[in-house]
Amino acid sequence: MSNEEDYLQEYTLRSWLLTTDHKRVGLLYMASITLFFFVGGAAATVMRLELMTPKGDVLGSPDAYNRLFTMHGVIMIFFFLVPSIPAVLGNFLLPLMIGARDLAFPKLNLLSWYVYMTGGLIGIWILLFGGVDTGWTFYTPFSTMFSNTMVVTAALAVFITGFSSILTGLNFIVTVHTMRAPGMTWFRLPLFVWSHYATSLVMVLGTPVLAITVMLVALERLFHIGIFDPKLGGDPILFQHLFWFYSHPAVYIMVLPGMAVISEIVPCFSRRPIFGYRFIAGSSMAIAIFGFLVWGHHMFVSGQSMYAGMVFSIISFLVAIPSAIKVFNWTTTMYKGAVWLDTPMLYALGFIGLFTIGGLTGLMLASLGVDVHVHDTYFVVAHFHYIMVGGAVMAYLGGIHFWWPKMTGRMYPEIWGKLSALIVFVGFNLTFFPQFILGYLGMPRRYYEYSPEFQVLNVMSTAGASILAVGYVMPLVYLLLSLRQPAYAGPNPWGATGLEWQTDSPPPVHNFHDMPVVTAEPYDYSPEAFQEEHDHAVSHASR
Amino acid sequence: MPQFDDVHQQAYSSTLGMWLFLVTEVMFFGGLIAAYTVYRARWPEEFAAASRHLLWPVGFVNTIVLLGSSLAMALAVRAAHLGRDRETVRWLVATMVLGTAFLGIKATEYYIDYRENLIPGASFRVPAEGHGEAGAGHGGETAASLDPGHFQMFFVLYFFMTGLHAFHMIVGITLVGIFAYLVRTKWFSGHGGTQVEVIGLYWHFVDVVWVFLYPLLYLIDIRP
Helix, strand or coil, X not given: CCCCCECCCCCCHHHHHCCCCHHHHHHHHHHHHHHHHHHHHHHHHHHXXXXXXXXXXXXXXXXXXXXXXXXXXXXXXXXXXXXXXXXXXXXXXXXXXXXXXXXXXXXXXXXXXXXXXXXXHHHHHHHHCCCCCCCCCCCCCHHHHHCCCCHXXXXXXXXXXXXXXXXXXHHHHHHHHHCCCCCCCHHHCCHHHHHHHHHHHHHHHHHHHHHXXXXXXXXXXXXXXXXXXXXXXXXHHHHHHHHHHHHHHHHHHHHHHHHHHHHHHHHHHHCCCCCCHHHHHHHHHHHHHHHHHCHHHHCCCCCCCHHHHHHHHHHHHHHHHHHHHHHXXXXXXXXXXXXXXXXXXXXXXXXXXXXXXXXXXXXXXXXXXXXXXXXXEHHHHHHHHHHHHHHHHHHHHHHHHHHHHHHHCCCCCHHHHHHHHHHHHHHHHHHHHHHHHHHHHCCECCCCCCCHHHHHHHHHHHHHHHHHHHHHHHHHHHHHHHCCCCCCCCCCCCCCCCHHHHCCCCCECCCCCCCCCCCCCCCCXXXXXXXXXXXXXXXXXXX | CCCCCCHHHXXXXXXXXXXXXXXXXXXXXXXXXXXXXXXXXXXXHHHHHHHCCCCHHHHHHHHHHXXXXXXXXXXXXXXHHCCCHHHHHXXXXXXXXXXXXXXXXXHHHHHHHHHCCCCCCCCCCCCCCCCCCCCCCCCCCCHHHCCHHHHHHHHHHHHHHHHHHHHHHHHHHHHHHHHHHHHHCCCCCCCCHHHHHHHHHHHHHHHHHHHHHHHHHHCCCCCC
C-alpha cells in the first residue's frame, strides 16, 4: 500500500535519540513517562503498606515516610501527570489531527524531551541519595529554613522540567495557529486539539511563575535572603500565592488533556456526532481562564482575608460550570447512541464516573465552611486523586488503547483490555473512596501513624491499592506483547473519523502520502452504519 | 524546513513562537513584580528610603544606552528585510556594543553598592541617610526608625530583578553576535530578515523590561 517507509522503520539508538519526528518524540516520552509512573507508583504502594497499621512499622521512621510521600507527589505531578497526555498523545496526534507534516518546531520538540529527562533524572537522583521531606508543595518557611533535605536540588529539577512543559505548550500553540491543513478551520478542529490548545495556554502562562517561585525558594535557602522568612521581613503567604497561581491551573494541565481524550472516544464508540461541539470547545477555554482565578481556595486557612476567601470560593464554584457542560455533553452524546463497550470506551466511562465524584467533592471543598473542617485531611487527598488519577490516568490509559493501533499498527487483545479497565476501576474506588470517609472523620493527611479507629478503612484502601497495581501492570504486559504480532491493525480499526485515521498505521514519516484537504465537519458519525462497522472492527481485532 | 509549506508559514510560525516565548518571560518577571508590589505596598517608607540609595542618574544614562541599542536593533531588522547584509551586520554589532556598555555601567553600579554594604546577606548594613539629599525633611524618618529587614527586602528584589535582567542581556548579546556572524557568512536562506526580526523581538522585550524596572526601583521617591 505504501511506497514510503513508516516512522518506525529505523531501529538504531541514534535514530531515536536524534529524531525530530513528533511521533517518535511522543514514543520517547511514553517510555520515560511509563518509567516514572511505576517509580511513583512503587512509592505509593510502600506508603499504603505503611498505613495498613496505625503504628509505623514498615519504614521505621517518620522521616523516611515524609521523604516517600514527597517523592510520590513530585514524581507523579511533575514527571507523570503534567506531561503524560500532552507529551505522549498530544505530540503524537496533534500534527496528524490537523493535517500537518510535523509540529512547527521539531527540534525544539526533541529538546523538550531532553530537558524533561534532565529534570527527571535529577528527580531520581534525589530519590536515591537523600530525598526531600517538604511535600511536593515545598511550603515555606519549612522548606527554606528548617528542612535539612535536598530542597534546592528538587527545586532545580522542577525548574528544569518546567521548561520542557513551556516548550511543548509553545510548540502546540504555534502549530495549531500556523500548520492546519486547507479546510481545517478553527471550528473543524477535533476537540482533542481544542483541549490541548487550552492546556498549552495554561502551560505557557503558569509554568514561568512556578519557575520563578522555586528559584526564590532555592535562593532563600542558599543565601537566607528573607523573601519568605518573617524574621528577615518576608512573608510565607507570598510563597503560597505564587505557588498556587501555577499549581492550581496545573490541575487543569492534568485534566484538560484527559477531557480531550474522552471527547474523541465517546463519539466514536457511541457512533454519534458529539453533542454540543462548540460548547465543549468553549468550555475548555473557559476552564483554562477560570483556572487562573481560583488559586486562593488552597489558602482558606492560611490567614488570608475572609473576603478574599469568599471571592475565591465563588469563583471556584464557577469552574464547575464548564466542567459540568462537558460531562453533560458526553452523556448526551451516548444517549440513543449505539454504545460499543470496547476497552477505550470502558476507560472513558470510568473517567466520567470518577471525574464526576471528584468534581462534586471539589464543590464541597470550594465551600469555605466545609473546607475548614476537612482541610489537610484525607478528604482532600481522595478528592484530588479522584480528579487527577481517576481523571487523567483513566483518560491516559483509554487514549493509549484507542490510538495503540494507530501508533504501532498492532491490535491488543480486547478481552485483556476490558479486564484491565474493570480492575483499575474497582481497585481505584476501593483505594480512594474510603479516604473520603477517613478525611471526613478527621484523619489528617501526611501522617505516619494514626488512631486505631481508622484502621479498617485504611486496610480497605491498601487492599484497593494492590488491586489497582495489578490493573496498571496488566496493560504494560499485554501492550508490549502485542508488539510481537505483525502490523495488521489497518488504518482505521474503530471506523473513526478524524484525519489521523486516514493515514496508514503506523503512519509514514511525513504523516500523509498526499496532504489532506478537509471538507467535512468533525465527528461525522452515522448511527445507521454502526453494526457493519463494529463487525469490521472486531474482525480487525481478532486478526 | 520540511515541515513548512512555504517561507510565509515559516515566518509566521517563528514570529508567533517568539511572541509566545516573550509571554512566558512576562510571566516570569511578573512573579517578581508581584512580590515587589506586595512588599512595597506593605512597607512604603522602607522601600522609598532604600530606593534613595540607588543612583538614579546612572540608571537614567543606562536607560538611554539601552534605548539606543533598541534603535540600532530596529535599524538592523530594517536592513535585513531590505537585503543589505553589510548594513545589517553593522547595526547588529552596534546593538552589541551598546548592550555591553549597559552591562558595564550596571557592573560599576553593583560595585558601588557592594562598597556600601548594600548586598543582602550577613554583611548588609542599613546605610545612614546621605546618598541623596532627599532624606531630610521627609516625614523625618531616620534610618533608625526603619525596619532593617524590610529595608533589605528592597535590595533583595533590586538585585534579583536587575540581575535577572542582566542575565537576559548577556543571552541577548550572545545571540545577536551569533546572528551577526550568520548574516555575514550568508548562512540564512535569503537575507535572514525573519531571523533578525525574531531576535529583535527578544531584544526589544529585554529593553521594555528595563523601562519598567527603572521607575519601579530608582524613581519611587525622587522629588524635584
